[in-house]
Amino acid sequence: MTLIEARNLFRNSLNDLYLQAEIDALFKSCIAHYFQWESTKVGLAPQQQLKPDEEAIISATLEKLQTATPLQYILGETIFCGLKLKVAPAVLIPRPETEELVEWILEEQNQDRKTVVDLCTGSGCIALALAKQRPSWQLTAVDVSAEALEIAKENSNANSLKVNWKEADVLMPALTLDKCDCIVSNPPYVLPSEIKKMHANVLKHEPALALFVPEENPLLFYDAILQLGRKTLNPNGAIYFEINPLCSDQLINLGNQLGYAYAEIKKDIFGKARFIKFRFIA
Ligand SMILES: C[S@@+](CC[C@H](N)C(=O)[O-])C[C@H]1O[C@@H](n2cnc3c(N)ncnc32)[C@H](O)[C@@H]1O
Numbered sequence: 054m055t056l057i058e059a060r061n062l063f064r065n066s067l068n069d070l071y072l073q074a075e076i077d078a079l080f081k082s083c084i085a086h087y088f089q090w091e092s093t094k095v096g097l098a099p100q101q102q103l104k105p106d107e108e109a110i111i112s113a114t115l116e117k118l119q120t121a122t123p124l125q126y127i128l129g130e131t132i133f134c135g136l137k138l139k140v141a142p143a144v145l146i147p148r149p150e151t152e153e154l155v156e157w158i159l160e161e162q163n164q165d166r167k168t169v170v171d172l173c174t175g176s177g178c179i180a181l182a183l184a185k186q187r188p189s190w191q192l193t194a195v196d197v198s199a200e201a202l203e204i205a206k207e208n209s210n211a212n213s214l215k216v217n218w219k220e221a222d223v224l225m226p227a228l229t230l231d232k233c234d235c236i237v238s239n240p241p242y243v244l245p246s247e248i249k250k251m252h253a254n255v256l257k258h259e260p261a262l263a264l265f266v267p268e269e270n271p272l273l274f275y276d277a278i279l280q281l282g283r284k285t286l287n288p289n290g291a292i293y294f295e296i297n298p299l300c301s302d303q304l305i306n307l308g309n310q311l312g313y314a315y316a317e318i319k320k321d322i323f324g325k326a327r328f329i330k331f332r333f334i335a
Pocket of ligand 1: 144145146147148151172173174175176177178179195196197198201221222223224239240241242262263264
């Protein structure tokens, strides 16, 4: 099989699941990961004959992609804020939007020594990206899933970054954490009514624990974290959240009711109200 035939096989086999541009991107990521071939390779050497072992790797990857398994789970890794992170089905695949949340925090929070807590950390992506850019900060990251924390710890070791990992349920009202200057969280926020517009690869393969909240309580995690913030944040501390754009107004009201000084909404690159910051004055 030639390289262009392999790419066309990807296109023909995956067109029920992905758009053509997405399939081409998957193919390029696959050959970059396994063979370190540049993304221009398909254009420059379309007639290159694949060796039997290369063909076998491409076929095996395609077979898994046809079951809607995300490529990042097949490769076992992804890149987040320039860090190579292990991912497996116990953790959500970090999203580009969440990189924007990290960038916002880095823009606003300077180099001074700070204590920062990442709640619902999953792969550890947010905590680790902050640890990389702000080595003087003391970072703690919390998740309820022991399996997710195992992966987060592997990611911190592989990147030589120090974070205190803690297994805890942020919904437990009795939860206490050491005082901190800043809380960040990308908690579960997808409503069951949004399932119909979700891609099969997310629904079938990413952990439901990381995604969903009850339809009747969309702010479940934000409420618990804002309450936790009242007893945990130092004066003038801040909370940064990734949010469901459908719930931004409700969340601003909740923050006001719970005594937070003000809220600032930030849009993501798609123009959606995706992030919010609350400041805690008391
Ligand atoms: C949307 S994922 C975010 C993961 C990661 N922070 C990111 O941005 O990619 C939400 C995470 O919340 C965790 N989680 C779910 N329920 C939780 C709870 N009650 N307490 C703590 N963590 C929880 C899940 O295990 C999952 O890792």
